[in-house]
C-alpha cells in the first residue's frame with residue numbers, strides 16, 4: 001500500500017535518495033536502518049510530502065503523493081501518524097491536552113475527544129498520566145504521549161523516526177512494546193532506528209539504506225545475515241517487560 | 243459554529259495583549275496611515291464638490307462695466323454678443339439688480355449688506371455660452387469693446403481646480419501605497435512574533451494534518467483585530483478633526499466662495515467603510531505574509 005517507484009531526491013549535489021523502489025504492505029512492521037546521512041529521514045519526508053521527489057512515483061493507498069496539491073497534503077498526513085526522537089510535545093499542555101490537540105485539528109467533537117483520548121492513553125500504557133504536564137513525565141512517558149497523539153486519529157501508518165534515540169534501553173523496550181501493540185491492531189509501523197539491539201530482537205522486516213540506496217531488504221537483523229541466527233523466535237522482551 | 247467564532251476572537255484578543263508593545267506599534271502605524279488618508283480624502287472630496295460647483299458656472303461669462311459706460315453702450319454690446327453663434331443669451335444686469343441677487347444668495351446673512359452706504363457692485367453683462375470653447379471666443383470679442391472694467395469667467399478656475407485635484411489625488415495614491423506597505427510590514431513583524439513563539443505548535447499541527455487555513459485562523463484573527471481597532475481609532479480622530487475644522491472655517495468658506503464643506507455625516511459613512519476595509523486587508527495580509535515560511539507546503 002506504500003510504494004516507492006524509482007524515487008530520486010537530490011539536495012543540490014548531495015544524494016538524498018537515488019532510484020529507490022520499495023513496497024510496504026498494509027499491516028507490516030518495518031525497520032528502516034542505515035548509517036547517519038543514509039537517507040532515512042529523506043524517505044520519511046518524501047512520504048509526508050515535506051519534500052518533493054525529483055523523479056519517481058510515491059503511492060500511499062490510492063493517493064499518488066507527487067500529484068497531491070497543497071490543499072490535499074493535510075489529507076495525506078491524516079493517514080500517517082508520526083513520532084520523533086525528541087517527542088515534540090507542547091510544554092504548556094497536559095498529556096491529555098497534547099493528545100486532544102491532534103483531534104481538535106481534525107475537528108473532532110468534544111464528546112469524541114473525551115471518549116477517545118483516555119482509550120489511547122490506556123493503549124500506550126499511561127492511563128493515569130492524562131493530567132500531567134510533559135515536565136512532570138519521564139522521557140519514556142513523554143514518548144508514549146507522543147505515540148498516543150500520533151495514533152489518536154487512527155492513521156493507517158505510524159512512522160517513528162528514531163523514537164528510542166533519547167531513551168535508555170529499558171524504556172526503549174517499553175516503547176517497542178507499545179509500537180508492537182499498535183501494529184497488532186492493524187496499523188502499519190515504519191520505524192527508523194540505529195538501535196541494532198532492538199532490530200535484531202524484534203525479528204521484523206529490515207530495509208537497510210546506505211548512501212541513498214537500498215542495500216538490503218529482508219526479515220531479521222540489523223547487520224549481516226549471519227546475526228539473524230541470534231534472534232529469538234518469541235519472548236523477545238523477556239528481560240525487559242514493563 | 244457561533245461558539246467557535248467567539249472562541250477564535252477571544253484567542254485573537256489574547257494574542258494582541260500578549261504582544262502589547264508590538265501590537266501598539268502596529269496599531270500606531272495603521273492609525274497614522276489612516277489619519278493621513280482621512281485628511282487627504284476629506285480634502286479631495288471637498289475639492290471635487292467645489293469643482294462641481296465651479297463647473298456650473300463654466301458656461302457663464304461675466305463682464306463688469308466701467309462707471310463711465312452708459313446704458314446705450316451696454317445695450318449695443320449686448321446686441322453684438324447676442325448676434326454671436328457661441329452665445330445663447332447675453333443680458334444686462336444693473337448694479338441695483340446685482341445687489342438684490344446678492345442679498346438673496348446670502349440669505350440670512352443678507353442683513354450684513356444693509357449696512358453698506360453705497361452699492362459697491364458694478365453694472366455688468368452676463369453671457370450664457372453654449373460651450374467651453376465658445377467662452378474663449380466670447381471673451382476675445384468682449385476684449386475688443388471699450389468701457390470694460392473686468393471679465394470674469396471660470397474656465398481657468400475650473401482647469402486649475404481640475405489639475406490641483408489630479409495632483410492631490412496622485413500624491414495621495416503614491417503616499418498611500420507607501421504607507422500601506424509600511425503598515426503591512428509592521429503588522430507582519432508583529433504577528434511573526436506570535437507565529438515564531440508558536441512554531442512548534444504549528445509544526446505539530448502540520449504533521450497531524452491541519453489545513454493551512456486552520457493553522458492560519460488564529461493569526462489571521464489577530465491581524466484583523468489589529469486592523470479593526472486601528473480603523474476605529476482613526477475614524478474617531480478624523481471625524482473629530484473634521485467637525486472641528488468645519489466649525490472653524492465652514493461658515494466663512496460658505497460666505498467667501500458660496501460653497502459649503504461636505505457635511506461630516508456624508509464623509510463619515512465613506513470613511514468608516516474605507517478604514518474598516520483597509521484595516522482588515524492590512525491586518526489580514528500582514529498575518530498571511532508572516533506565516534508564509536511555515537506554510538509553504
Ligand SMILES: Nc1ncnc2c1ncn2[C@@H]1O[C@H](COP(=O)(O)OP(=O)(O)OP(=O)(O)O)[C@@H](O)[C@H]1O
Pocket residue numbers: 011014015016034035036037038039040041042043
Ligand atoms: N535540507 C537538506 N539540505 C541539504 N542536504 C540535506 C538536507 N537534508 C538532508 N541532507 C543530506 O541528505 C543526506 C540524507 O539525509 P537524511 O536526513 O535522509 O539522513 P538520515 O539517514 O536520516 O541520517 P540520520 O540517521 O543522521 O538522521 C545526508 O547526506 C544529508 O546531509
Ligand SMILES: [Mg+2]
Pocket residue numbers: 040041042
Ligand atoms: Mg534522520
